[in-house]
Amino acid sequence: MKITLKDGSVKEYQSPMSVQEIAYDISEGLGRATCAGIVDGETVDLRTVIEKDCNLSIATVADKEGLNTLRHTTSHILAQAVKRIFPEAKLAIGPSIENGFYYDIDREPFSREDLDKLEAEMKKIIKEALKIERFELPRDEAVKLMEEMNEPYKVELIHDLPEDAIISFYKQGEFTDLCAGPHLVSTKGVKAFKLISSSMAYWRGDSDKAKLQRIYGTAFNKKEELEAYLAHLEDIKKRDHNKLGREMELFTTVDVIGQGLPLMLPKGTRMINKLQRWIEDLEDNEWGYVRTKTPLLSKNDLFKISGHWDHYKDGMFVLGDEETDREVFALRPMTCPFQYYVYKNTQKSYRDLPYRMGETSTLFRNEDSGEMHGLTRVRQFTISEGHNVIRPDQVESELANCLNLAIFVLETLGLREDVTFRLSKWDPDNKEKYLGDDAYWENAQGALRKILLEKELVFTEADGEAAFYGPKIDIQARNVYGKEDTMITIQLDCAIAERFDMYYIDQSGAKVRPYIIHRTSLGCYERTLAWLIEKYAGKFPTWLCPEQVRVLPISDKYADYAEKVRAELARNGVDANVDSRSEKIGFKIRDARLNRLPYMLVVGEKEEADGTVSVRSRFAGDEGSKSLAEFTEQICREIRTKEIRKENPQEEGK
């Protein structure tokens, strides 16, 4: 039989050679002891291909696929180790995932000691260099085999496979597992792996079904790669906003106050205020917004009109009981209907549109108790919310306006490269969750898609992620652990005006229903702060820093001059403090560095005599001696332009 590889080389094999051996040979030829190959874009086990057709052209094994195969095999080795040490355990599924693999197992919880034992056993299995062999069985025999092995989850999986599915198994030593593959050809191919953690997972992700234990692990081709990955995990933890933000005294939580209700501390508040003032001035002065301030709660009547009472009541904090109380109130989960009444306060002409209303808006959402996390998922948050009331002919220009503002904000914060765009659509299979019909959704989604295409943005489309009243453009960011959150949203709503009887007078004097864009320019301040902490590892651009300059007098003798410097900077709107402790200069510098101060000004005899400051920064290290006026002008310009100066790696913490 002849096998053509992608590089054009042809391999020929004599027929007595087993499929296993041929696959092994090809795999080694491709630089890795794997049996995975890509044929017509599909990842397959080379052994299956060889059996079917001897003259196939086999693409080279892509690195990513090779890694998936390696990890999938490692998960099987884990399962084998589990069965050896804990024979009573029942196996569920064990796929490879983005950064490793897992295996779901029905057993009591695993301790770290159990994981260590399993790791040791896995190493033994690898050393045994067990050949991994593939075989197929008809359905009834497959079920019988799994029943004999007392694996009820596997039996269920087989029953759920489609009629025409090939039911394949992989055998390594005494261990056999139901699996589609592909796999390495021998357990010895696993060189570097680690069991990371274990936790609970539901069978088939369904909370009504059995509770299984999931063991997470990872595997790499080389030991160095594994070590680099584990070091990366450690590094990531240092950037985690939930840890760093508390360490830097930006926010905290208190158990008697409750879950999802973080307290912004003075430094965190300072940062949020800087962001908020910037956004408010930007929107009002440059992007044509008017500002509103509307109540944080309302009678539930309002939410009945808006549809929230029917569609979002579980997510709201309701005050009072409809059965017994004359009036029931609810804390607002959004600002929309309040701003509609701002619009309705005076009659609007077609000339008044677009009518853009912005509000720094505090919202309340009753998230499930297990969903809260740091500053990214909270029960009370403040958002740069806004509603643009527009004429139907203004849909495109106004969507573009909102998107441009959002992108400008992201660019200014240095976050533009870190986001992905998503068109969030309704779920056509779950229509009762949404207002409006097919035509309404197709139109609205089409309008959003058009603007994304016109702006040449790369975006994904997601079913079932829309708001109940309309589709959205979501701007997504990932946290340090790779989890995605919505940062900015732009939503088109062509239906709500009817419910609130909003209209404008057109050229002919007729009343016309406007459309509404729900949008944020920066999104939620808490979540943005979390994102900034992780992006900059706490070393924020100067304009955002809660403390921008620290003046460090060499000794008490220069305290008066230090205070003079501080006062001059403060007069110019710079956040500056003096470190007047009677410590050595080295101590003060160390402390300021650990606090991630952008600028330190050392002042002593020489500086006082010359009216200068000795500048040391996070960006350039020693910037030399400058007159106070010169430094003030420099930092004021940096703050005004929101410059993001490049960090100097040599100034990294020791």
Place this chain on the structure above:
RNA sequence: GCUUAUAUAGCGCAGCUGGUAGCGCAACUCAUUCGUAAUGAGUAGGUCGCCGGUUCGAGUCCGGCUAUGAGCUCCA
């Protein structure tokens, strides 16, 4: 909401099989007045998350609650 782990001084931690608590940093006081990543000495600080139980005796064992972390999407 579910599973699981954790909760000891402001922070980071120790406290073995039950005998009422320690370390480092920070804070405070005193001395030092110093030129670019830690000056020295001393002092003070804790109802061991909260409530209950077992026990002669609980930081330690048991139960409940609260909070925090991880996971609950990735289909053999």
